Amino acid sequence: MxxxxxxxxxxxxxxxxxxxxxxxxxxxxxxxxxxxxxxxxxxxxxxxxxxxxxxxxxxxxxxxxGDFWWHVDDILAEPLPGPDEADGLSRCLGVIFARHAAFLRAHAVALEVIAWEIAQRNELTEALESVRESRSQEMMRRLAARFDLDVREFLASVGPLFALLGAAANYLAARGRRLRIFNGIDLQSDEGWRTLERSAARMIAGVASGAFSTYSTQ
Amino acid sequence: MxxxxxxxxxxxxxxxxxxxxxxxxxxxxxxxxxxxxxxxxxxxxxxxxxxxxxxxxxxxxxxxxGDFWWHVDDILAEPLPGPDEADGLSRCLGVIFARHAAFLRAHAVALEVIAWEIAQRNELTEALESVRESRSQEMMRRLAARFDLDVREFLASVGPLFALLGAAANYLAARGRRLRIFNGIDLQSDEGWRTLERSAARMIAGVASGAFSTYSTQ
DNA sequence: TTGACATGTCACCATCAGGTGACATATTAA
DNA sequence: TTAATATGTCACCTGATGGTGACATGTCAA
CATH class of the missing domain: 1.10.10.60 (Homeodomain-like)
Structure with a gap:
């Protein structure tokens, strides 16, 4: 038996x-x-x-x-705009946003993690959360180094931008699993996400034009 | 007994x-x-x-x-920048973002709804979702009318912007219930949210500078 | 007054959850 | 060979869940 x-x-x-x-x-x-x-x-x-x-x-x-989240090497893989190019940082941030979004859309487990981190708080979500957060921090540090900027000031100026765009990508990707349309955007189509990426790129550029240097506060 | x-x-x-x-x-x-x-x-x-x-x-x-979500009248309450003012639309969008975020932070039930809509899909989340969506659509229509713009084109140009910023606010507010820090931003403090609002306003302005009129496509 | 219906109470069912104790057997060291 | 231990199986417990049938009693129209 x-x-x-x-x-x-x-x-x-x-x-x-x-x-x-x-x-x-x-x-x-x-x-x-x-x-x-x-x-x-x-x-x-x-x-x-x-x-x-x-x-x-x-x-x-x-x-x-578990291999549930992107690795810093992947999100910062070459080719990536550098400090010598025009609008290097802005374009770099745009690429990172696009890669982040693409990763999410391709990894169902990552989306589940994001959704569950918001809805629940327990041992697992805390553990997953800490892995995610440390990778994000590492990515930001390496980005600051790449553009030869002071980490503290880099975080102060780019932090809110990343917070908004990263949050948006997380929310939209997680939501797009089950709900197709949000504000007229098709979250399940490549076209919808290209539209979002274009908007994000323009928004990044808008912030960059105002202030992006190491000595920006407000 | x-x-x-x-x-x-x-x-x-x-x-x-x-x-x-x-x-x-x-x-x-x-x-x-x-x-x-x-x-x-x-x-x-x-x-x-x-x-x-x-x-x-x-x-x-x-x-x-249920009274779990904002009403259009509240989110568009006066005073609100109008079409006759400089950068009227941009500033208007900034105010709406701020009001949306403020509402979320003040209404625990709304945050639960958002979190649960992402994580689960059932009869209730679908019903709540449909109420939310219809209010958003109504708000967009009234905004287009206020600025005398064609609704279709207004949605095409402002839609992605609202999608990104609305998604970001939803995610950050829902996350802030239990997790204080995200990318260096304190999601439970007024200061943190003011920082986000400033970034959002600059991002909106950045998009506006490039294209915002009724005859913008890309 | 009588009888039908609305409102509310209670007991019970099957199913699933997390959790534990008792057991069978393969492996390995003495 | 023997005895201890590691690995795996099984039966069972308590408690919570969604769901239903039987019943008691208040209300109101005929």
Missing amino acids: SEARERDREATKARLLQSVEALIREEGFGALGINALAKRAGTDKVLIYRYFGGLAGLLSAYAEE | SEARERDREATKARLLQSVEALIREEGFGALGINALAKRAGTDKVLIYRYFGGLAGLLSAYAEE
Whole structure:
């Protein structure tokens, strides 16, 4: 009867971690539960308690090793406008916005993470959040270095801009999973997102024209 | 024993509707359930089935009569920059952004609605969504009329801008409920939001400088 | 007064959740 | 070989959920 599954702790742990990813992608965070995870992994839920100490432990293990968010190297990959080019920083920010948006649209798990971070706050969302935040900070630091700007002042001037555009991309991409139209924009079409990118680029340029140097405050 | 509660259908229905609001505000959407609502209203869940046809019916009744979102009159209340003033439209959009953001920060239920619309899709979020969307559309139409612009072209030029800024405000306000900092911005302080409003105003101006008239396409 | 209906109460059901204890068996060290 | 331990299976518990049927009693028209 019982097929005497192979005894391999590491393989079982790996299957459980993969189940976290698969469940989030296919059914969303709402479906994440001890029972569902065990079933999906084809194992017994008691092993989750034994190997990970419970659901929270499994989820934070996933957060640490999971590949659910972009890497700084990818978001800043060449070719990328540099400090020697005209409007280098503005165009650079535009490219980053576009890459960020493209990544989101291509990664269902990332969108689920964003949606769930807003709606709920628990051990997993906190762990995921901290990974995301540290990557963003790293990206900003490297960008400041690229343009030879003081990090503090760079954050002060570009921070609000990134906050607005990043927030917009997150919201629209997450929303676009299930709702096609927002303010007349088709969130599920390439054309809709190109429109958004053009607007974002113009908005960036608008801020840049006013102030962007290291000695801008207001 | 049983206190023989007064028999008043309308009062019971009203208590149930108030429970929806109270539960969302105090415990979030996750707590919305037949049992929790009945308990909160101090009544029996079977009455929800009888009077509203079930949870979905109660929730959509709330969506129709609930006061969970801004009214167009409020968001466009005077004083508001008009077509005769310099940069009238740009400044008008800036004011609307600020009012939208201020409303969100002051209304916990609205933030819950936004968060839940992103994370889940069900009868209630669809009903709430449709109310929100229709108010936005109405606001845009009245704005076009105020500046004597063709609605279609107005939507094409201002639509992406509103989409980006509205999305950003929604995301940041919803996120700010539980997470204080985003990209160095304090989402729970007036100062943080003033910074965002200044950036938004500059971004709007940047788009306006390039194209804003009725005959702009790209 | 009587009978129909509206309002409200209660008990119960199946299902799912997270969680735990008891057990079977493979592996490995003594 | 034997005994301890690691791995995995199974049955069961408590509690909450959505949902329904049976019942008690107030209200109101005939």
